[in-house]
Amino acid sequence: MKNRILVVEDDAAIRDAVLLNLQFAGYETRAFEDGADAANALEDDHAFDLALLDIMLPGMDGFELFSVMEHYGIPVIYMTAKTDSASEIKGLRDGAEDYIVKPFDPLTLMVRIEKVLKRIGKWNAVFRVRDVVVNIETHTVTKGGEPVVLQPLEFDVLVMLLRHKNMTVSRERLLNEVWGFDYLGETRMVDVKISALRKKLDLEDAIRAIPKLGYRLEDR
Amino acid sequence: MKLHQRITLLVSIVLAAVILAVSLSLLLYSRQTILAMTTEQVERKEQTLRKSFSEMARYYAKADDSEIVHASLIDYCFSRFADQTAVLMHDGEPVYTGVSIDPSAYLKKDDTYQTEYDSVACKVHGKNLLIAGGMTSIGAENYTVYIVEDVTDIHTRIRRMSLIYAGVSILALCIGAGAVMLLVKRSTKPVAALSEAAKEIADGAYEKRVDVQTGDEIGALGQDFNRMADAVETKISELEERNERQRLFIGGVTHEFKTPMTGLLLHTGLLRRANLTEDERDASLAHIEMQTAWLERLTQNLLKLFTSDEAIERSEVDLPALFETVREGVEPKLIERGASLSIACETQTLLCNPDLIRSLLTNLIVNAANAYDANAPEKPIALTVRGQTISVADHGRGIPKEAQSRIFEPFYRVDKSRSKKQGGSGLGLALVKAIADAHGATITVESEPDVGTTVSVTFP
Numbered sequence: 001m002k003n004r005i006l007v008v009e010d011d012a013a014i015r016d017a018v019l020l021n022l023q024f025a026g027y028e029t030r031a032f033e034d035g036a037d038a039a040n041a042l043e044d045d046h047a048f049d050l051a052l053l054d055i056m057l058p059g060m061d062g063f064e065l066f067s068v069m070e071h072y073g074i075p076v077i078y079m080t081a082k083t084d085s086a087s088e089i090k091g092l093r094d095g096a097e098d099y100i101v102k103p104f105d106p107l108t109l110m111v112r113i114e115k116v117l118k119r120i121g122k123w124n125a126v127f128r129v130r131d132v133v134v135n136i137e138t139h140t141v142t143k144g145g146e147p148v149v150l151q152p153l154e155f156d157v158l159v160m161l162l163r164h165k166n167m168t169v170s171r172e173r174l175l176n177e178v179w180g181f182d183y184l185g186e187t188r189m190v191d192v193k194i195s196a197l198r199k200k201l202d203l204e205d206a207i208r209a210i211p212k213l214g215y216r217l218e219d220r
Numbered sequence: 221m222k223l224h225q226r227i228t229l230l231v232s233i234v235l236a237a238v239i240l241a242v243s244l245s246l247l248l249y250s251r252q253t254i255l256a257m258t259t260e261q262v263e264r265k266e267q268t269l270r271k272s273f274s275e276m277a278r279y280y281a282k283a284d285d286s287e288i289v290h291a292s293l294i295d296y297c298f299s300r301f302a303d304q305t306a307v308l309m310h311d312g313e314p315v316y317t318g319v320s321i322d323p324s325a326y327l328k329k330d331d332t333y334q335t336e337y338d339s340v341a342c343k344v345h346g347k348n349l350l351i352a353g354g355m356t357s358i359g360a361e362n363y364t365v366y367i368v369e370d371v372t373d374i375h376t377r378i379r380r381m382s383l384i385y386a387g388v389s390i391l392a393l394c395i396g397a398g399a400v401m402l403l404v405k406r407s408t409k410p411v412a413a414l415s416e417a418a419k420e421i422a423d424g425a426y427e428k429r430v431d432v433q434t435g436d437e438i439g440a441l442g443q444d445f446n447r448m449a450d451a452v453e454t455k456i457s458e459l460e461e462r463n464e465r466q467r468l469f470i471g472g473v474t475h476e477f478k479t480p481m482t483g484l485l486l487h488t489g490l491l492r493r494a495n496l497t498e499d500e501r502d503a504s505l506a507h508i509e510m511q512t513a514w515l516e517r518l519t520q521n522l523l524k525l526f527t528s529d530e531a532i533e534r535s536e537v538d539l540p541a542l543f544e545t546v547r548e549g550v551e552p553k554l555i556e557r558g559a560s561l562s563i564a565c566e567t568q569t570l571l572c573n574p575d576l577i578r579s580l581l582t583n584l585i586v587n588a589a590n591a592y593d594a595n596a597p598e599k600p601i602a603l604t605v606r607g608q609t610i611s612v613a614d615h616g617r618g619i620p621k622e623a624q625s626r627i628f629e630p631f632y633r634v635d636k637s638r639s640k641k642q643g644g645s646g647l648g649l650a651l652v653k654a655i656a657d658a659h660g661a662t663i664t665v666e667s668e669p670d671v672g673t674t675v676s677v678t679f680p
Binding site for chain 2: 013014016018020021024104105106168210216
């Protein structure tokens, strides 16, 4: 089952971009631009694993909306342009899980969302692409129901690509996250693991090399 | 060395010199007078003695008296008048003497005198003696009469007097110096207070003042000092206020830029990295276009806001023509909002900067147009000029009472989401205010929610 995420943001450009990023990462989403509308809608539908809230919102501001979220037991991450530490402290002291300041890197937002979901034990550890199913918790990979054996590094590269499905992940970022800082610059090692993954999982056309950028696992 | 110490020291030195000079001269004069009087007394005593003795001796003496008779007559006559200070000498031998010294050894006959020996002061065996002498003749014999007066006592008294003088002088000096020190200290006390206050002000206590009530130059200095401190305090608080306004403004600008920047970054990221469909790509580009246009408007307004601060050029502007240009500029907005504009022009020309006033009026009319809801009343927006006052009146939704005082603040929006949708940068009225200020004009706002708003700009 996919994790459901509620987004309340009044700026259409930011809202649409966040929604796309969330959908790519495999989340189900619902979005509102008005705080009061969001609060009303929660009466009927409050099965959300997480809420991303802007603070300065029409209708009802993010801090007010927080108490509604608390009522339904939905954890909150604030997204705001407010940089003063006073509102950060207020947000966190009230019980928000995290606080992300605009402008932010979408990949960072995804990592923070994942951390919160893991912490509250709601993280969906199963990723799918075509007939390949990856369970991150049990470290198992199946293709068409048959288990496939991957090396640890191959597995980690696959997970990185799955987490940012439909988004290009640079070789540097892969090296950084999978190998660690020591291997910085040795981008050829990434290419080796990618070609192994492509062969073992029959994902030749799904894992695309994007010139000058990196690799993208496409699934749409 | 402190000022009061230096003044006290200087005055004390002068005082000491004066007291010393005065008491020394007084002392010397008194001493001389006393000694002169004593000498005169002794001399007179000697003269009296000599005269009385010689008259009596001459009266009784006979030329045929034997030597012994003559000697005893002399002795008798002299002793009749002499006391224990008198001495009678004859041929260098004492005939009668009341003292233990030989006065002729101390007092020599002065050749210029016939009979007088004058007098001499001398010290013998620790005693101050005053010796006066004179010569007389009885018959054929010459006699010398001396008075040897012991004046040790007078000298002792003079010495005692000197000590008393010295004591009184020192006392006077001490009292004088003390009084001077107290006086100087009292008069330099306000200076110390001023110095203390200046130090505190330098350390940031700008509200500090001095309490100097004296009517002299120091009092005037104190008042000047307080005036200066007033000026400094006013200036500092003005600067602090301006600083705070600027800080808030910059915070506002940063915040205003962040939202479109976030949108731009997210969408460029998507376009570059994501596997987007054709429709998603179009939507992303549309967002980018809108956010960029919005940033452009924001920077334009910021630029105008900054440049309106500078000194402006003014000319006699033909108002009907200016209003027509304004109408052309706001026409698309009026059509979009379904509003109309009526112009009433009672004044033909106004001394102002046409570009800035066009900007001001355009902002006010766009605000008025945005104030109309979809079910806008038929009443048009009225642009009126009467005398030196230009006003823009609408029958839109009005401004809530609590918001009216804040509408000229940069980035203040009565309804944030509506304003943004209508393309407001949050700087329109701040710009209007800045332009009015640059012209020395005053702005008044009359507004009633759901009735309408009238903004009037009155030029000097």
